[in-house]
Amino acid sequence: MFEQILDNVRQRAPLIHCITNYITTNDCANIVLACGASPTMAEAEQEAADIASVAGAVDINIGNLNTMTVRAMHRAIAAANQAGVPVVLDPVGAGASAYRMDTLREFFSAYQFAVVRGNVSELLAVGGAASNTKGVDAGAADAVTEENLEERVAFFKQLSASLGAVVSVSGAIDIIASPERAYICRNGHPMMSRVTGTGCMLSALTAAFCGANHDQILEAAAAATAVMGVAGDIARKKTEEMGGGTGTFRVCLMDAVSLMDAQTLQGGMNIEIR
Amino acid sequence: MFEQILDNVRQRAPLIHCITNYITTNDCANIVLACGASPTMAEAEQEAADIASVAGAVDINIGNLNTMTVRAMHRAIAAANQAGVPVVLDPVGAGASAYRMDTLREFFSAYQFAVVRGNVSELLAVGGAASNTKGVDAGAADAVTEENLEERVAFFKQLSASLGAVVSVSGAIDIIASPERAYICRNGHPMMSRVTGTGCMLSALTAAFCGANHDQILEAAAAATAVMGVAGDIARKKTEEMGGGTGTFRVCLMDAVSLMDAQTLQGGMNIEIR
Amino acid sequence: MFEQILDNVRQRAPLIHCITNYITTNDCANIVLACGASPTMAEAEQEAADIASVAGAVDINIGNLNTMTVRAMHRAIAAANQAGVPVVLDPVGAGASAYRMDTLREFFSAYQFAVVRGNVSELLAVGGAASNTKGVDAGAADAVTEENLEERVAFFKQLSASLGAVVSVSGAIDIIASPERAYICRNGHPMMSRVTGTGCMLSALTAAFCGANHDQILEAAAAATAVMGVAGDIARKKTEEMGGGTGTFRVCLMDAVSLMDAQTLQGGMNIEIR
Numbered sequence: 001m002f003e004q005i006l007d008n009v010r011q012r013a014p015l016i017h018c019i020t021n022y023i024t025t026n027d028c029a030n031i032v033l034a035c036g037a038s039p040t041m042a043e044a045e046q047e048a049a050d051i052a053s054v055a056g057a058v059d060i061n062i063g064n065l066n067t068m069t070v071r072a073m074h075r076a077i078a079a080a081n082q083a084g085v086p087v088v089l090d091p092v093g094a095g096a097s098a099y100r101m102d103t104l105r106e107f108f109s110a111y112q113f114a115v116v117r118g119n120v121s122e123l124l125a126v127g128g129a130a131s132n133t134k135g136v137d138a139g140a141a142d143a144v145t146e147e148n149l150e151e152r153v154a155f156f157k158q159l160s161a162s163l164g165a166v167v168s169v170s171g172a173i174d175i176i177a178s179p180e181r182a183y184i185c186r187n188g189h190p191m192m193s194r195v196t197g198t199g200c201m202l203s204a205l206t207a208a209f210c211g212a213n214h215d216q217i218l219e220a221a222a223a224a225t226a227v228m229g230v231a232g233d234i235a236r237k238k239t240e241e242m243g244g245g246t247g248t249f250r251v252c253l254m255d256a257v258s259l260m261d262a263q264t265l266q267g268g269m270n271i272e273i274r
Numbered sequence: 275m276f277e278q279i280l281d282n283v284r285q286r287a288p289l290i291h292c293i294t295n296y297i298t299t300n301d302c303a304n305i306v307l308a309c310g311a312s313p314t315m316a317e318a319e320q321e322a323a324d325i326a327s328v329a330g331a332v333d334i335n336i337g338n339l340n341t342m343t344v345r346a347m348h349r350a351i352a353a354a355n356q357a358g359v360p361v362v363l364d365p366v367g368a369g370a371s372a373y374r375m376d377t378l379r380e381f382f383s384a385y386q387f388a389v390v391r392g393n394v395s396e397l398l399a400v401g402g403a404a405s406n407t408k409g410v411d412a413g414a415a416d417a418v419t420e421e422n423l424e425e426r427v428a429f430f431k432q433l434s435a436s437l438g439a440v441v442s443v444s445g446a447i448d449i450i451a452s453p454e455r456a457y458i459c460r461n462g463h464p465m466m467s468r469v470t471g472t473g474c475m476l477s478a479l480t481a482a483f484c485g486a487n488h489d490q491i492l493e494a495a496a497a498a499t500a501v502m503g504v505a506g507d508i509a510r511k512k513t514e515e516m517g518g519g520t521g522t523f524r525v526c527l528m529d530a531v532s533l534m535d536a537q538t539l540q541g542g543m544n545i546e547i548r
Numbered sequence: 549m550f551e552q553i554l555d556n557v558r559q560r561a562p563l564i565h566c567i568t569n570y571i572t573t574n575d576c577a578n579i580v581l582a583c584g585a586s587p588t589m590a591e592a593e594q595e596a597a598d599i600a601s602v603a604g605a606v607d608i609n610i611g612n613l614n615t616m617t618v619r620a621m622h623r624a625i626a627a628a629n630q631a632g633v634p635v636v637l638d639p640v641g642a643g644a645s646a647y648r649m650d651t652l653r654e655f656f657s658a659y660q661f662a663v664v665r666g667n668v669s670e671l672l673a674v675g676g677a678a679s680n681t682k683g684v685d686a687g688a689a690d691a692v693t694e695e696n697l698e699e700r701v702a703f704f705k706q707l708s709a710s711l712g713a714v715v716s717v718s719g720a721i722d723i724i725a726s727p728e729r730a731y732i733c734r735n736g737h738p739m740m741s742r743v744t745g746t747g748c749m750l751s752a753l754t755a756a757f758c759g760a761n762h763d764q765i766l767e768a769a770a771a772a773t774a775v776m777g778v779a780g781d782i783a784r785k786k787t788e789e790m791g792g793g794t795g796t797f798r799v800c801l802m803d804a805v806s807l808m809d810a811q812t813l814q815g816g817m818n819i820e821i822r
Binding site: 021022023024026027063064065066067093096097098099100134135136137193194195196197244245246247248250251 | 303318
């Protein structure tokens with residue numbers, strides 16, 4: 001599973017246009033490079049449409065909005081929709097402020113997204129359910145568990161149908177859902193939430209995988225999640241061996257994505273379809 | 275000393291709202307996570323008040339001001355003051371430009387800060403004394419030394435009284451002063467000044483410690499400085515063992531903060547009270 | 549060769565004013581520190597002139613323009629030109645959008661640059677030749693090869709004459725050209741292009757070297773390129789030994805620049821003059 005998806009990213013090396021936030025943009029660019037794609041982070045409204053329309057995919061991340069970047073996002077998404085370029089949306093901190101929710105509402109009413117990817121609190125907020133976001137982190141009460149998994153899967157399949165987009169939810173248990181089908185992924189480690197931007201990086205990685213696999217968006221999104229999860233497992237093991245902390249873990253995570261091959265992915269991933 | 279302070283950060287995991295600069299914001303977010311707190315770096319004026327008012331503490335860093343971030347800072351500080359949320363101010367590069375001094379004057383005339391933390395040149399400039407800042411780095415002539423320590427301690431105690439805020443000054447010898455009492459800390463290594471953002475990181479760490487210890491601001495600020503200094507000592511030792519340079523040192527510094535426990539802190543810190 | 553150049557950077561520790569992009573600014577600041585100089589990344593138009601006019605050199609990087617930073621760049625370059633401070637220009641993504649080309653045209657018509665440094669696609673675009681930029685990466689078809697080297701050297705010598713600036717072109721084979729003389733450098737490794745910002749870092753390093761060597765701009769630019777190339781070779785070797793990927797490589801690259809001495813540089817560099 002996913003060999004072809006992974007191979008397409010390396011072979012096609014798509015240009016990925018990210019308009020993201022200045023906190024994690026360096027990590028996003030580096031993870032796009034690590035998986036074999038080519039990032040461009042241009043966010044001037046003067047050039048956003050030019051660049052988005054020739055990209056393999058566009059990654060929009062609302063982690064740190066301001067008036068100027070919002071304008072650039074509108075231009076980039078509109079141009080991408082026009083040109084048939086898939087757009088991944090990361091609704092960072094949805095529910096944390098009215099400004100973010102208003103911006104998201106504008107986006108959903110005007111544009112089409114290929115994937116909406118975030119943590120469970122963010123996706124619950126996007127879906128209009130009660131959520132308990134803590135700044136940009138998921139609230140503990142919202143977590144996907146073995147107990148509520150069935151219910152959550154149903155909720156996100158429905159959300160996928162209503163958004164017309166694949167819904168990719170990360171946490172201890174990841175759910176990547178289309179209206180009919182969901183991948184459930186159980187890789188990764190809590191240490192990933194002690195490094196800033198692992199969610200943003202996964203969105204950029206998802207865009208890279210979608211950019212090289214336009215006709216398999218659900219599988220591309222699931223493969224990106226699996227790669228990140230397995231990379232997290234590898235990084236955790238290596239960090240422990242080295243006696244390192246979160247600094248070392250962050251370096252090892254990038255290493256593991258850059259060194260990932262089909263065999264490592266197959267051997268490491270814990271994924272099922274529902 | 276400081277066991278309870280450290281434990282409170284881990285147990286309470288406060289939300290820390292940082293409006294800082296885009297050069298070091300990733301490191302600031304990562305160090306807040308490393309110590310066990312939860313960062314949010316939102317700087318849109320549209321949401322700054324919403325987020326600051328529910329935070330455990332606010333960290334304001336003037337390392338790279340622009341018209342938009344200054345507006346967001348005003349909203350965040352005002353909201354924090356209103357809600358009783360402690361605000362840490364890092365007057366980066368005070369004295370380097372009229373724009374920075376004007377912004378600081380506006381802040382001090384309108385708001386209340388819990389801690390003002392910077393290098394010695396910055397704090398001398400804030401205190402209206404002659405200073406020799408070199409861009410954002412302290413001038414050598416301003417350094418706190420064993421010879422001028424007594425005099426510097428008296429100056430910063432007085433500055434603390436006039437600002438109504440704890441004054442936290444970092445360098446080879448650190449001084450953390452209230453009007454009546456000062457902690458003197460002699461940890462850390464010159465290599466820390468060869469990695470950008472170690473000062474910004476210490477301010478974010480100070481905010482995290484204050485956010486979990488609202489009623490012990492002086493001790494929280496001193497504990498944050500001690501943690502950073504001991505982490506610097508550990509990172510230096512590890513970097514030497516590995517034959518590394520400033521890149522490795524930076525990774526090891528983050529590791530050491532994320533792995534810090536009360537025993538390591540007690541064993542490593544060199545602190546006195548005057 | 550270059551011992552004195554390197555030594556001057558360490559001894560004089562010039563203040564380097566970088567107005568760059570938020571994607572790689574942290575790496576730029578860290579590499580300026582790693583080589584022994586002192587970075588300041590201020591980009592507010594209110595202070596850009598104040599800071600540029602007292603700097604050792606100014607580094608202007610158009611990797612992520614917006615209306616505000618462009619205004620700050622104009623002020624900084626004008627002030628630097630007035631004060632005789634050398635300015636390094638990195639025309640990131642020249643050719644990728646009309647906005648970038650228009651901004652460059654304004655810069656070249658109004659100001660004087662000491663060095664224009666970029667990848668081959670960017671410099672071809674600056675020189676008015678056909679180019680094949682891929683976002684911010686050089687197009688494969690544009691690469692400098694042993695076959696087209698003679699022709700490329702002639703082109704960039706001529707471009708240097710017409711711009712009145714040293715032209716520094718990086719890739720598998722680097723060319724650093726004045727109208728009469730060019731250094732050809734064959735250090736470095738393709739892995740450098742799998743870490744974001746290595747080009748931006750080289751521009752910042754070039755500014756640091758020029759800032760400490762005002763009267764030898766061509767040699768300073770060539771030395772900066774040689775240091776970066778040799779550091780890339782060392783980092784590649786160390787990364788392989790450690791079984792690391794792009795995350796480890798990035799750390800080792802910074803290490804190698806911070807640990808670089810004249811002997812290592814002499815022993816490692818592969819440079820000729822044409």
